[in-house]
Amino acid sequence: MDKLSDKCLLCVNDQVIIGPSACELQKVVTKMNDSVKKRGMKVNVSKTKMTVFGKSESTTECDIHAEDEKVEQVKDFVYLGSTFTNDGKHGRDIERRVDTKNKVNGALFTIMNSKSISRQACFAAHNEV
Known part of the structure; x- marks a missing residue:
């Protein structure tokens, strides 16, 4: 050992x-x-x-x-x-972070294109971020 x-x-x-x-x-x-x-x-x-x-x-x-x-x-x-x-490389970490970002952006895109939410609400929410 x-x-x-x-x-x-x-x-x-x-x-x-x-x-x-x-x-x-x-x-x-x-x-x-x-x-x-x-x-x-x-x-x-x-x-x-x-x-x-x-x-x-x-x-x-x-x-x-x-x-x-x-x-x-x-x-x-x-x-x-x-x-x-275990090999100390960062590729999988970067890939996981990009995938997470893409999922969040996709969800936000869906919300912003929703017919049930006004464009003013989406614009206001976008500017607060």
Whole structure:
């Protein structure tokens, strides 16, 4: 486990835990899990994801466990509105943001062309933005 040279990242309840190796990351996760249990809570492992960052798209398998369950390893995830990928590239993040913008613009276009809304209301709303 210690031979993993890539950085490991675990996203838990909008928290990011970074470890220099799988072994070190597992130690932190175990400590976090023990701390949560002492407070009468439980880690929701189904909502917990982890990734291994490297320089290529190939995935290094990494077994991290919480609550005696294996944490799902993913190639990408969204954190605070940004997409992080295991290869460190930004293409998917930019693509996701453009897609989101296009969906919003499409919805606004539909509203502005609606027969049930006056042109004055659309113009006023557009100028307030």
